[in-house]
Amino acid sequence: MRFESWVDNGSLFIKGELVEEHGDSRIGPRFQGPFDELEMVNDTVFYSFVPSSLHPDTLALACYHLFFPWIGNKVEFPNPVSPRVLELVNYPTYSRFKGEIEVLNCSDQIKPFERERGSEIDFGDIAISFGGGVDSTALHAIFPEAMLIHEVPTDNPRADVSKRGAVSSMIKFQEMSNTPYQVVKTNSRLLSKPNGVTSWLSPMIPSVLVAAENKKKSLLLGSNLGTLFLKDGLRYAPAHKIPNLARDSLAEVSVDIIQASGGISQYMATKISADSGLTSFLNFCESGENARPCSRCLKCLRRELMYRCLVNENGDAHNLSDLPMDTSTFIEKYNIDRVLTRFAPGNHEPYTHVFSFSRDTMGGNFPIELMDLCVNSPPADFMRFWPPEADEIFPFGYGKILERIKSSIPEMPRHEQAIFRSWKSINLTELDAN
Numbered sequence: 001m002r003f004e005s006w007v008d009n010g011s012l013f014i015k016g017e018l019v020e021e022h023g024d025s026r027i028g029p030r031f032q033g034p035f036d037e038l039e040m041v042n043d044t045v046f047y048s049f050v051p052s053s054l055h056p057d058t059l060a061l062a063c064y065h066l067f068f069p070w071i072g073n074k075v076e077f078p079n080p081v082s083p084r085v086l087e088l089v090n091y092p093t094y095s096r097f098k099g100e101i102e103v104l105n106c107s108d109q110i111k112p113f114e115r116e117r118g119s120e121i122d123f124g125d126i127a128i129s130f131g132g133g134v135d136s137t138a139l140h141a142i143f144p145e146a147m148l149i150h151e152v153p154t155d156n157p158r159a160d161v162s163k164r165g166a167v168s169s170m171i172k173f174q175e176m177s178n179t180p181y182q183v184v185k186t187n188s189r190l191l192s193k194p195n196g197v198t199s200w201l202s203p204m205i206p207s208v209l210v211a212a213e214n215k216k217k218s219l220l221l222g223s224n225l226g227t228l229f230l231k232d233g234l235r236y237a238p239a240h241k242i243p244n245l246a247r248d249s250l251a252e253v254s255v256d257i258i259q260a261s262g263g264i265s266q267y268m269a270t271k272i273s274a275d276s277g278l279t280s281f282l283n284f285c286e287s288g289e290n291a292r293p294c295s296r297c298l299k300c301l302r303r304e305l306m307y308r309c310l311v312n313e314n315g316d317a318h319n320l321s322d323l324p325m326d327t328s329t330f331i332e333k334y335n336i337d338r339v340l341t342r343f344a345p346g347n348h349e350p351y352t353h354v355f356s357f358s359r360d361t362m363g364g365n366f367p368i369e370l371m372d373l374c375v376n377s378p379p380a381d382f383m384r385f386w387p388p389e390a391d392e393i394f395p396f397g398y399g400k401i402l403e404r405i406k407s408s409i410p411e412m413p414r415h416e417q418a419i420f421r422s423w424k425s426i427n428l429t430e431l432d433a434n
C-alpha cells in the first residue's frame with residue numbers, strides 16, 4: 001500500500017492507496033477477534049487535529065493500524081522511516097496474517113523515535129483516552145487533573161459536536177475540576193464496510209497524537225476487569241502475563257499505552273464515578289439523542305444493572321434518577337429474546353459475572369427473566385476488589401499512579417482471589433462431555 005499524508009484547513013489527512021504490485025486487496029481481516037473481513041470503501045482519513053511535529057515512524061504506525069486489513073506485502077509510508085519500523089510492522093500479531101511485510105522507504109538516515117522510559121510518572125504526565133463510558137469516567141474521577149482526549153466519529157471535519165454527550169460532559173469537567181480536554185473529529189470508522197474500527201488501536205491514534213503534542217508520557221485507557229481478565233468470556237485468563245504486541249508496537253513510536261482500569265470491574269467503575277458525583281455525565285452508549293444512552297440496547301442494560309446494584313445497596317447515597325437514561329421502567333424496555341441469545345453463558349461474552357453479581361446483590365429486585373444467564377455461574381463478589389495481578393499492568397515508574405488508583409478500591413481478599421482465578425461462566429466439564 002502506498003500512503004500519503006498532508007495538512008489542510010486544520011486537519012491532518014492520511015490516504016492509503018491500494019497497489020496491485022504490493023499485493024493489496026480491497027477485502028481483508030482485522031488482526032483482532034473475531035477476525036472478520038472488512039471491505040475498504042474509503043481511502044482517506046482525516047483528524048481535526050494537526051500535531052506541530054510528527055515523527056515519520058509515528059505517522060507510519062498510524063497509517064498501518066488504520067489500513068491494516070487491506071495491506072499486502074509491501075508498504076510505502078508518507079515519509080522515509082527508520083529501520084525500526086520494519087521490525088514493528090512484522091511483529092507476530094501481524095505476520096500471522098500478512099507474512100513478511102517489506103517497507104519500501106526505510107532509511108538509515110532516519111533516527112528511530114526515542115521514547116523516554118523508566119522515569120517516575122507523575123499526575124501531570126498522564127492523559128486519558130476518554131470514551132465517556134464508566135471505565136474512562138472512573139479514571140477521570142481518580143485523576144481529575146489529567147487531560148481527556150476524545151474521538152468523535154463524523155464524516156465532516158467542521159461538524160458542531162458540542163452537544164454530544166461525551167463532549168458536553170468534558171466541558172462540565174473543565175468547569176468543575178479545571179480538567180483540560182481535546183476533541184478530535186475523524187472519519188476513521190467510515191473506511192470500511194461494515195463501518196467500525198479497523199483495529200482496536202485505531203481509536204487510540206488521536207489520543208496518541210494529542211498526548212505526544214502535549215508532552216505527556218503516558219496514555220491511560222479505560223478497560224475493565226471482565227474484558228481484561230475474563231477475556232474469552234468463559235474463564236479467568238492471566239491478562240497481565242499475555243504480551244500485547246499490537247499495543248506495544250504503537251507505544252514504541254509514541255507514549256506508554258496503559259489499560260489502567262483493567263483491575264476495576266464495571267461495578268466498581270460505576271461506584272467510583274457515582275461516589276464522585278459523575279453519574280449524570282456518563283455516556284456508556286451513544287445511540288440515543290445527542291449521542292447519549294439510548295435505554296434500549298444491551299450495553300444500556302448492563303450499565304443499568306450495575307447502577308441498580310449501587311442503589312439497591314445504598315439508596316441514601318445514590319438516586320436511580322441520576323442515571324442518564326429512562327429508569328421509569330426496568331427490564332420491560334429491553335428485547336429479552338436478544339438479551340438471552342447474546343449473553344447466553346458460554347457465548348464468549350465476558351459479562352456473565354455481571355449478571356451473577358447483580359443476581360446476588362439485587363436479590364428479589366433482580367429480574368427473573370435474566371436468571372437463565374447466570375443460573376449455574378458462581379458468585380462474583382470479586383468485582384468489589386482490585387486483584388494483586390492488576391498491579392502488573394503498570395510498568396516500572398508508575399508507583400504514584402497505581403497508589404492513587406488503589407486508594408479508590410479495596411485490595412481483593414485471598415478467598416475472593418481464589419474465586420476470581422477459578423472463575424468459569426459455565427460448567428466446562430459438562431460442556432466438554434456434551
Ligand SMILES: [Zn+2]
Binds near residue numbers: 287
Ligand atoms: Zn444504549
